[in-house]
Structure formats: C-alpha cells, structure tokens
Amino acid sequence: MSSNPAYPIGIPGQPWGVAERAQWRARQRRQRGYAEDVVAAIEALRSRFDVEQYGALEYPPDGTFPLFAVRSRGIDDARPWVLVTGGVHGYESSGVHGALRFLDRDGEAFADRVNLLVVPCVSPWGYERIQRWNADAIDPNRSFRDPAPAQESAALMRLVAPLRG
Secondary structure, eight states: OOOOOOOSSOOOOOOOHHHHHHHHHHTOOOOOOOOOIIIHHHHHHTSSSSEEEEEEEEETTEEEEEEEEESSSOOOSSSSEEEEEOOTTTTTTHHHHHHHHHHHHHGGTTTTTTTEEEESOOOOHHHHHHHHSOSSSGGGGGGOOSSSSHHHHHHHHHHHGGGGE
C-alpha cells in the first residue's frame, strides 16, 4: 500500500486562492533563459522570415516577456495558413526548439504552398521555470476561450483572429 504525500501548498480538494498562488510562485526559480535560448534564435531568422512582436507579458518582479511570431514572406491570400506553436507548457522545451529548428531547416520550403505562422514559445515565463503553468498558476493550454484567463492564450488568440475566415 502506498501513500501519496500531500502537496505542501493548499488543502487537498480545495481550489487555490490568492495566498496559495503567491506561495506557489515564490517557489519557482528561473532555470533557463528565454532571451538567450529563444529570442536569440528568432532574431537569427530575421533575414529569411518576417518577425513580429505580437504582445508582451508583464510578470513583476520577474520582468517583461516579449512574445514573437515568425511568418513566411510573400503572404498569399489564396494559400491556407499553417500555425505551428511551441512552449504552450513551458516544460515542453522540445516544442520550442522543434519549432525553431523547423523554421531554420525547412520553413522556407513551404513558402510556395502555405502561409506559415510560427509562435515558438507561447509561455516564456513557464519556459524559463520549466513549468506547465504561467506565473499566475494558470495553464495556458486550458485557456483558449473568451475571455481567456491566461495572458499568453489571449495574446495568441488576438494574433490569429484576423486569419480566421
């Protein structure tokens, strides 16, 4: 028989309030760099793709996290749009680096077939902390609805809204 130790924050079966979220956030530590790992790689793609800052996340005292999208050049309204995202959950770094690698190695090969929109890191705060949730203890992947409870989800929905037919 095994026992599951209780999580050190909150009361099992009860939703977290402001105090529990603050306690959880205080335990989170930066373990890798969004600017160094992701933004630098995006900047290196500017000579071949259009790069757009589509928003910014404010998470004091951790700072501001600019949000970037990369688009294929020569957008053609007759072509379908393809959206590639990574890092909706910050601990899923393979999606972030996979999206960046796809752009670098193969993105231009699709330019005559589709309009490509790549958002390599939806949740940069989570990426830095290797965390599923954002700084507000909200899962961005469960927040793609209106109104979106996660800043990350709201920003991405605003970005793609004009592309929906």
